[in-house]
Amino acid sequence: MYNIWILTVQHLGLTLAGVGLAILIGVPIGYLITGNRWVAQLVMGFTDMMQTIPALALLALLMLWMGLGDTPLVVALLMYSLLPIVRNSYVGIMGIDGALIEAAKGMGMTRWQLLRMVQLPIALPVIMSGVRVATVTAIGIAAIGVLIGAGGLGAPIWRGMQQMNTAMILSGAVPAALLAVASDAGLSKLEQAITPRGFRNIASQNT
Amino acid sequence: MKMISFSQFLFMNSTAIITATVQHLYLALGSELIGCLIAIPLGIWLTSRKKLADYFLAVTGTIQTIPSLALLGFVLPLFGIGPLPAMIVLVLYSLLPILRNTYTGITGVNPSYIEAGTGAGMNSRQLLWMVKLPLALPIIMAGIRISTVYLISWATLAAFIGAGGLGDLIITGIQTADANFIIAGTIPTAFLAIGAGWMLGKVEMVLTPREGLIVSDEGR
Amino acid sequence: MVIFKAVSKHYNGHIAVKNLNLNVKEGEFVTLIGPSGCGKTTTLKMVNRLVEPTEGDILINGRNIRDTDPVALRRQIGYVIQQIGLFPHMTVEENITVVPTLLEWPATKRRARGHELLDMAGMDPVIYANRYPSELSGGQQQRIGVLRALAADPPLILMDEPFGALDPISREVLQDELKSLQKRLHKTIIFVTHDMDEALKLADRVVVMREGEVIQEATPEELLRKPADDFVASFVGKSRRNDSKLLIVEQVMQPNPVTVLPSVGLAQCLTLMKRKRVDTVLVVDEEGVLIGGVSIETLDREHQRAYRIGEIADHNLVTVLNSTPAKDAFDLMVGDQLKYLPVVDEHRHLRGLVTRTSMVNAMASVVWGDEND
Numbered sequence: 001m002y003n004i005w006i007l008t009v010q011h012l013g014l015t016l017a018g019v020g021l022a023i024l025i026g027v028p029i030g031y032l033i034t035g036n037r038w039v040a041q042l043v044m045g046f047t048d049m050m051q052t053i054p055a056l057a058l059l060a061l062l063m064l065w066m067g068l069g070d071t072p073l074v075v076a077l078l079m080y081s082l083l084p085i086v087r088n089s090y091v092g093i094m095g096i097d098g099a100l101i102e103a104a105k106g107m108g109m110t111r112w113q114l115l116r117m118v119q120l121p122i123a124l125p126v127i128m129s130g131v132r133v134a135t136v137t138a139i140g141i142a143a144i145g146v147l148i149g150a151g152g153l154g155a156p157i158w159r160g161m162q163q164m165n166t167a168m169i170l171s172g173a174v175p176a177a178l179l180a181v182a183s184d185a186g187l188s189k190l191e192q193a194i195t196p197r198g199f200r201n202i203a204s205q206n207t
Numbered sequence: 208m209k210m211i212s213f214s215q216f217l218f219m220n221s222t223a224i225i226t227a228t229v230q231h232l233y234l235a236l237g238s239e240l241i242g243c244l245i246a247i248p249l250g251i252w253l254t255s256r257k258k259l260a261d262y263f264l265a266v267t268g269t270i271q272t273i274p275s276l277a278l279l280g281f282v283l284p285l286f287g288i289g290p291l292p293a294m295i296v297l298v299l300y301s302l303l304p305i306l307r308n309t310y311t312g313i314t315g316v317n318p319s320y321i322e323a324g325t326g327a328g329m330n331s332r333q334l335l336w337m338v339k340l341p342l343a344l345p346i347i348m349a350g351i352r353i354s355t356v357y358l359i360s361w362a363t364l365a366a367f368i369g370a371g372g373l374g375d376l377i378i379t380g381i382q383t384a385d386a387n388f389i390i391a392g393t394i395p396t397a398f399l400a401i402g403a404g405w406m407l408g409k410v411e412m413v414l415t416p417r418e419g420l421i422v423s424d425e426g427r
Numbered sequence: 428m429v430i431f432k433a434v435s436k437h438y439n440g441h442i443a444v445k446n447l448n449l450n451v452k453e454g455e456f457v458t459l460i461g462p463s464g465c466g467k468t469t470t471l472k473m474v475n476r477l478v479e480p481t482e483g484d485i486l487i488n489g490r491n492i493r494d495t496d497p498v499a500l501r502r503q504i505g506y507v508i509q510q511i512g513l514f515p516h517m518t519v520e521e522n523i524t525v526v527p528t529l530l531e532w533p534a535t536k537r538r539a540r541g542h543e544l545l546d547m548a549g550m551d552p553v554i555y556a557n558r559y560p561s562e563l564s565g566g567q568q569q570r571i572g573v574l575r576a577l578a579a580d581p582p583l584i585l586m587d588e589p590f591g592a593l594d595p596i597s598r599e600v601l602q603d604e605l606k607s608l609q610k611r612l613h614k615t616i617i618f619v620t621h622d623m624d625e626a627l628k629l630a631d632r633v634v635v636m637r638e639g640e641v642i643q644e645a646t647p648e649e650l651l652r653k654p655a656d657d658f659v660a661s662f663v664g665k666s667r668r669n670d671s672k673l674l675i676v677e678q679v680m681q682p683n684p685v686t687v688l689p690s691v692g693l694a695q696c697l698t699l700m701k702r703k704r705v706d707t708v709l710v711v712d713e714e715g716v717l718i719g720g721v722s723i724e725t726l727d728r729e730h731q732r733a734y735r736i737g738e739i740a741d742h743n744l745v746t747v748l749n750s751t752p753a754k755d756a757f758d759l760m761v762g763d764q765l766k767y768l769p770v771v772d773e774h775r776h777l778r779g780l781v782t783r784t785s786m787v788n789a790m791a792s793v794v795w796g797d798e799n800d
């Protein structure tokens with residue numbers, strides 16, 4: 001039988017690796033493309049296209065290229081997580097009132113200080129909601145990773161399906177579902193927690 | 208095993224590819240249709256029951272987060288293998304976008320239109336068909352578009368439980384490490400998804416009304 | 428202290444500022460005034476290099492600002508932007524002490540400075556220091572915007588319509604505060620406004636601009652006595668005449684409001700309202716005597732109980748006489764938060780209607796002059 005604890009930790013590890021890389025790459029991309037409308041459209045269009053490729057197909061293509069194992073899965077998770085993270089970073093930063101940027105520059109902030117003190121804190125809740133969507137999606141895709149020989153909770157589900165072994169299926173499906181639901185709930189809590197008080201008031205006034 | 212060229216492959220497997228594509232469409236669009244038949248009336252019914260609506264939206268939202276393989280794993284012991292359990296899963300996934308957009312589309316209709324309608328003596332059924340639904344239609348359509356595109360992509364997973372579709376080709380490709388099968392499954396899926404998104408986007412634009420009835424000038 | 432030498436700014440062909448020469452002395456309060464789009468903001472932003480001049484030089488304390496690092500330059504100049512621009516995610520105290528933070532003052536010193544400034548503006552630090560901008564009134568927000576510019580004690584402060592979005596009363600209060608502040612602290616201030624009253628009240632020197640050019644620069648007294656040309660004269664004159672105090676409602680109302688007879692049916696009334704695109708109608712009898720008003724909400728609420736408009740009209744409308752001073756009518760509307768105010772004569776005949784739109788139009792024509800005069 002499978003050790004579900006180990007598989008759960010593996011599953012979470014793969015997800016975090018993919019999403020973590022997507023944050024490291026996606027947030028800077030989202031920030032950099034705010035400088036150029038045209039490039040922004042191009043990047044968004046490309047990541048949009050990526051999303052219409054079914055996860056199964058992307059995994060298969062990556063397998064052809066990189067062989068079996070965890071690596072192609074993590075790359076697939078990274079690619080899928082990029083869209084919500086790039087998009088939300090871009091939207092979050094672009095959505096900031098131009099007056100705030102002007103005030104910040106007028107007071108003598110450098111580009112870096114502007115980013116750190118104004119743009120990131122204000123865009124953070126929006127970026128976080130992108131991270132949440134990416135994480136939940138990634139947990140789902142990681143389960144399919146079993147087909148290309150990656151670890152995680154997909155293995156008992158897939159084997160169970162082939163052997164028509166309900167207990168085995170559920171031993172993977174239940175923790176996978178719980179993991180996804182719990183991550184979603186936990187990350188929405190975090191999203192609320194990092195929204196500054198002053199900002200929540202404004203948001204509620206405007207809606 | 209010697210690899211054959213893609214054109215040779217297409218020639219030899221054209222019937223299989225066409226069958227898979229038809230199956231795929233049947234799975235995705237059939238589920239979408241059932242999803243609409245459930246979620247739109249439900250969404251309308253919920254508009255006057257806010258508490259219940261929040262509850263339903265939370266439940267469908269939670270379903271949405273469950274990994275697809277896990278969801279397939281839940282239905283398989285209950286319904287066995289084949290197209291039926293696959294479609295059940297796809298229908299479950301289609302619910303959230305349609306339900307949410309129906310509900311928010313209708314509850315978001317500007318109250319002045321509803322006032323005008325009631326003022327003109329419409330009863331609640333007429334109000335729904337003549338005012339609320341037409342005004343909410345673009346938003347409902349957006350929900351249908353989003354869920355259709357997703358379902359076409361997710362329908363590849365139906366192959367896991369023997370329901371056929373383009374996912375079959377991809378899984379065969381993975382198991383035999385044959386690029387031809389993988390590409391023959393991937394490209395039609397992507398085209399179907401993009402095409403459906405584009406077409407439904409057009410429908411959405413046609414359905415969006417130009418201008419409102421009453422432009423409420425500030426108090427006069 | 429600040430010298431503009433033949434400064435121009437072009438935006439791809441369009442000239443925003445044209446050959447500007449100006450010498451702002453140390454401790455002087457200079458106001459830039461002119462109609463919308465005349466280049467006031469552009470002039471101001473060239474001083475802290477948010478905008479680079481196309482031609483000419485700007486010197487601060489004898490030094491060409493082109494040779495100064497823009498970031499360092501800006502930290503030495505206070506800046507109040509037109510839209511206030513307080514950071515929503517920072518507390519009041521954090522907002523005020525942004526520049527000290529950038530200058531890496533120690534935390535205790537920053538804090539003391541924040542509290543000192545709040546005290547100075549009459550806002551108790553115990554109450555306000557930890558609030559967020561969204562928890563302040565408009566007037567308080569503008570005060571914080573000004574305090575933020577003062578925080579690092581810069582000798583030069585640029586202010587772009589800092590009191591623009593305020594009601595007249597808070598505006599006067601803040602103007603008085605600013606004036607006394609400047610007397611005490613001897614700051615050099617360049618202040619943009621398009622309100623001549625404000626310019627004359629605050630300035631040591633007024634610079635009148637039009638289409639990117641300086642038309643006249645003079646002390647307030649000189650400007651009133653010897654306006655350089657008709658443009659300046661009308662600009663000053665409009666404000667001095669203070670028309671809003673003399674106008675009566677008859678001159679600012681809309682003469683033909685949408686009316687119905689009390690015998691009109693509800694459905695017919697609804698059609699009329701739709702066609703005229705209004706959400707309220709006034710009910711008058713055959714003689715033109717005002718009976719009441721009906722809003723679309725009432726119409727909607729009562730449509731099952733009534734047949735005729737007369738049955739559901741609101742008879743307790745607040746009205747004014749046609750000879751009432753416009754200012755009193757406006758005060759009434761603002762004070763009682765009325766959406767509209769019917770104007771009647773002594774016999775209660777309906778003469779017209781004052782709406783918020785007519786109010787704004789009337790105020791605008793006082794400030795900028797009628798389009799056709």
Ligand SMILES: Nc1ncnc2c1ncn2[C@@H]1O[C@H](COP(=O)(O)OP(=O)(O)OP(=O)(O)O)[C@@H](O)[C@H]1O
Nearest residue numbers: 438441442443462463464465466467468469470621
């Ligand atoms: N970034 C820009 N690009 C192009 N044109 C600009 C830009 N900024 C300002 N302008 C133009 O330059 C002129 C002067 O603008 P400026 O903002 O200085 O006016 P202003 O006097 O401050 O007006 P207001 O009273 O409305 O604030 C205007 O015609 C404006 O359209």
Ligand SMILES: [Mg+2]
Nearest residue numbers: 467468509587
């Ligand atoms: Mg301006």
